[in-house]
Amino acid sequence: MEEIAVAVEDDRVVLQGLDGATRQELDRDEAPVRFAELERSGARWIWAETKDLYPELLRAGIRLERCVDLRLGHAILARSTYLTEPPAATDEFWHRSPADLAEDEQPTLLARPVERADLDQVIAEHRRQTEAVAGSPHRGRLRLLLAAESAGALIAAELHHHGLPFDVAVHDRQLTGLLGPRPRFGGRPAVLEGLLGEVRSALRLPSLNPDSPPELLRALHTAGLDATSTRQWELSKLDHPAIAPLLTYKKLSRLLAANGWGWADQWVHDGRFRPDYVPAGVVTGRWATRGGGALQIPKLLRGAVTADPGWRLVVADAAQLEPRVLAAMASDHRLARAARGGDLYQGLVDERVVETRAKAKVAMLGALYGATTGESGQLMPRLIRAYPRATGLVEDAARAGERGEVVTTWLGRSSPPPGESWARVQSAASDAEAGPAEQRRARQQARDWGRFTRNFVVQGTAAEWALCWMADLRNRLAGLGPPEQRPYLVYFLHDEIIVHTPDSLAEQAEQAVREAAATATRLMFGSFEIDLALDLATVTSYAETEPAADPVELLDAEEEPAVLD
């Protein structure tokens, strides 16, 4: 396999094999042909950023097997204080984070020139990263992480290229059923208008705008209701005829604003919803998306995500991924035993740790997030007694964060150090003349950061598992069917994937999803016996995996949707 460094310079693409071959310079529009040739002979592409070139290669019909995305690699290595030394001094170019870059690429009036690395920078950075990894006692983990991260960059581009199959006609029917027909000239749909009227007359404020929290809060006070905010859960506890229509109004106006007709016009084209995915856009290594709120498609509207005729959707999510990953990280055999089978929370009940599944969930999430009060806090001692290793791992991460230290995921992504105010606040509290206010502030800050680092190690490791899962799945799918009839990934949501597959290959696609999950688990956790269970379904519509939120059923019922109550 040949390693080929690539640099993009405006309308030119420069290539050079790392075995010392001479440079080739191509017109950008002739690049796809050359890439296709070299890809056939088995290349690994090394470039600064996958999104500089891969989208246009995909449009030209070229799919690449593997790459090294140096930008993503640098973001990991430059911070991995625990698993390796950062790469030797690098130029400023590499220091910007994936999230910052995505931010910069938002369309602005003053479009600034895109900053790109030249070929020498690419080659030098690749050498630095290779050396940094080779010098690490944990090089195996880092190599896996970097490989998965780069595969993720290819996948992100491919997800955007293919898009999520989305039926705007179904979407329109859903919206019409919930809100009334689309108003021709803007304005509120009929159902919203009606609810607004009910709220206004119940509060005797004919021009109230409930979309303004301060105005709404004042109105509630005037009506004799003592609310401190206009949040749903607080409003729902109030007893007043305005509350029921108000809650429904808020729900529906939110739906309209975030995922209404305008949203579909803007983001769905030719039956595909194409958000921009940003690998490592989140500090923990989770992906972010830009545009369209792709990671927040409301369950209520998922029925509009439908397979093409003759095709199906394989929808799979990793059930209780984070606690399972935690069990493996901590080598907590007892928690791993509870995780055997499809439902870890039920496992806790069966193991007599807690009485009900609901309690198990609250307790486990509390451990992952750092709950100290309420039901979750009360259940914590039992969880600690039952699973000292797993709970100890997240406790240690929290304590490290409270001391201002960096924590690291299983494969080697480190948390950012605390911000610049950290040292100031902490030292102010240790000052001899520090008052109780300074003390309190410092303790608060430390606890807050501890909750962040506590969750970081688990959320980040879960993101790594998901990445390995998806990367291996991508390879398996590439081996199925002829190119035009080949299953491909169309969606990724932290611990959930959707594959669009021809009917005839649905079973093979399912099998690939399962095998890829097993491979990811083995790659990351070796022989430790942990069951990373999948909930998996082959469906025509995404809503079929969430029966309770199926809007078609809601519409057929011809009454106020139960979901909104």
Next chain:
DNA sequence: ATCCATAGCGCC
């Protein structure tokens, strides 16, 4: 007209 912080809520 444009930028920014905040409140609120959607997802995991």
Next chain:
DNA sequence: AGGGCGCTATGGAT
């Protein structure tokens, strides 16, 4: 006093 996000409308500041 439960982690991570993106997005919208609002309302004050520029």
